[in-house]
Amino acid sequence: MSEERSLNFIEEIVEEDLANGKHGGRVLTRFPPEPNGYLHIGHAKSICLNFGLAKKYNGKTNLRFDDTNPVTEDTEYVESIKDDVRWLGFEWAEELYASDYFDQLYAFAVELIKKGLAYVDDSTAEEIAAQKGTPTEPGTPNQYRSRSVEENLQLFAEMKAGKYPDGAKVLRAKVDLAAPNMHLRDPLMYRIKHAHHHRTGDKWCIYPMYDFAHGQSDAIENITHSICTLEFIPHRDLYNWFIAQLAIFPSKQYEFARLNMTYTVMSKRKLMQLVNEKHVDGWDDPRMSTISGLRRRGYTAASIREFCERIGVAKRENMIDFSLLEFCIREDLNKTAWRRMAVLDPIKLVITNYPEGETEIMHGENNPEVEGGDGGRDIPFSREIWIEREDFMEEPPKKFFRLGVGLSVRLKNAYIVTCESFVKDADGNVTEVHCSYLPNSKSGNDTSGVNVKGTIHWVSVPHAKTAEVRLYDRLFKVEDPSNEDGDFKDYINPESLTIIPNAYIEQDLATAEPGKGYQFIRKGYFTMDKLSTPDKLVFNRTVTLKDGWKAPQGSKA
Numbered sequence: 001m002s003e004e005r006s007l008n009f010i011e012e013i014v015e016e017d018l019a020n021g022k023h024g025g026r027v028l029t030r031f032p033p034e035p036n037g038y039l040h041i042g043h044a045k046s047i048c049l050n051f052g053l054a055k056k057y058n059g060k061t062n063l064r065f066d067d068t069n070p071v072t073e074d075t076e077y078v079e080s081i082k083d084d085v086r087w088l089g090f091e092w093a094e095e096l097y098a099s100d101y102f103d104q105l106y107a108f109a110v111e112l113i114k115k116g117l118a119y120v121d122d123s124t125a126e127e128i129a130a131q132k133g134t135p136t137e138p139g140t141p142n143q144y145r146s147r148s149v150e151e152n153l154q155l156f157a158e159m160k161a162g163k164y165p166d167g168a169k170v171l172r173a174k175v176d177l178a179a180p181n182m183h184l185r186d187p188l189m190y191r192i193k194h195a196h197h198h199r200t201g202d203k204w205c206i207y208p209m210y211d212f213a214h215g216q217s218d219a220i221e222n223i224t225h226s227i228c229t230l231e232f233i234p235h236r237d238l239y240n241w242f243i244a245q246l247a248i249f250p251s252k253q254y255e256f257a258r259l260n261m262t263y264t265v266m267s268k269r270k271l272m273q274l275v276n277e278k279h280v281d282g283w284d285d286p287r288m289s290t291i292s293g294l295r296r297r298g299y300t301a302a303s304i305r306e307f308c309e310r311i312g313v314a315k316r317e318n319m320i321d322f323s324l325l326e327f328c329i330r331e332d333l334n335k336t337a338w339r340r341m342a343v344l345d346p347i348k349l350v351i352t353n354y355p356e357g358e359t360e361i362m363h364g365e366n367n368p369e370v371e372g373g374d375g376g377r378d379i380p381f382s383r384e385i386w387i388e389r390e391d392f393m394e395e396p397p398k399k400f401f402r403l404g405v406g407l408s409v410r411l412k413n414a415y416i417v418t419c420e421s422f423v424k425d426a427d428g429n430v431t432e433v434h435c436s437y438l439p440n441s442k443s444g445n446d447t448s449g450v451n452v453k454g455t456i457h458w459v460s461v462p463h464a465k466t467a468e469v470r471l472y473d474r475l476f477k478v479e480d481p482s483n484e485d486g487d488f489k490d491y492i493n494p495e496s497l498t499i500i501p502n503a504y505i506e507q508d509l510a511t512a513e514p515g516k517g518y519q520f521i522r523k524g525y526f527t528m529d530k531l532s533t534p535d536k537l538v539f540n541r542t543v544t545l546k547d548g549w550k551a552p553q554g555s556k557a
Contacts, residue, residue: 027059060093139177218251298527298542401454
């Protein structure tokens, strides 16, 4: 895309702050994931926004893990998140954790108790919900709201000391039970959880709620622009209230529209269901919307950054077509992927007038998009080659420019051949196609004078490597599975994975690297899977050459 584009609304805010000398001209953002799952493409948008802003305005970005719920969090997720951020091309200024601030957050809570702005509540979760009222009716105070400062300080200290079981008490902020914003109706600040924390171990048995930990963590770090998605708009008033009451650094929250994309789910809870119920092969299954899944499928960091740039930063929710992400990876791989030949549904072609036992080396380009060439590659050619079954027809119709008896084609980077006959097995399936070749029709040195309209790819039989090829498609067969009747998993696309156990590929693909993109000529873009071994080569299809996806009949797509 062109470098010239208008500013998004967050960039306008940052530029105004810089012009006014706010925060001393600093820009410090943060990316604050909870380490309770793997990051998905929606997180990539937030990563690109936060790190991109800092880079554009000579600022910095912290990576801060919002690890306030020990029950769901794990170091596995921490490491995967760091891998994803680095893979996308970003480096953080500081690696921080909300748990770094547990002592400070506890002190903040004590300060609010001393100011009469927080109290310990013995009510059950159901009672608290009922006491909050409704959007049209104010809440009602309970007897615990009038506890003395001294009693609240003692009870809170006893909560910290582990005197009470889970759920017995909570600490609530004393704000306004009649506030139009329900989040201000005495929200929870701390709950009791006797659970082992991945970093602090068993030191704590009380943990701060998101609304209390988040804004205060921003303030502790002196974050200048705290960027969240739109669902946090109702939380902003409380974010500001805590900062004002504690008189700490005035971090400010700004909200943008999160990414919603067709034929996927973005909820960590739903992604975890897919993993735990074995609908997919782990968090990095190439059909998943996770960054690790897209990476394993062959998506590049550059293509995802370009995708995030194209969709932009908006204030209103909208649904982005999955085809745009596919467009971005096609555009990137067209420029970078090496071309190779692979036959996925093979039949044997025998060149009857080519010398038996002879091998000839043909020359092919690695990528024709590279200006000036890139050295190319050697391709062994022999009397017997594999071709695609679809490139031969017993009774070809008019304008079929591939092989049938009497028809001629060019073999990519090699010779022109003419079909003479074919062989069938006992079941009537074609097993061999017999052709003759024109010795003076070699690519790059063709003096035959013969013109053909079709060119097909091939792989030499004695030199071919065998590989399992996995053809991935969209995981869901409807545009918005979360918005359909019933369980979202009912809409999983049964054809989201097709496995070809024995495809034939060029021999140098045996040394391919996972993550490196290859165009299988006429078939699509592929990458070697991370679990591929020399004894069992496995390639994943990243994307087809063209957008040929059609919604199944009966779907709403």
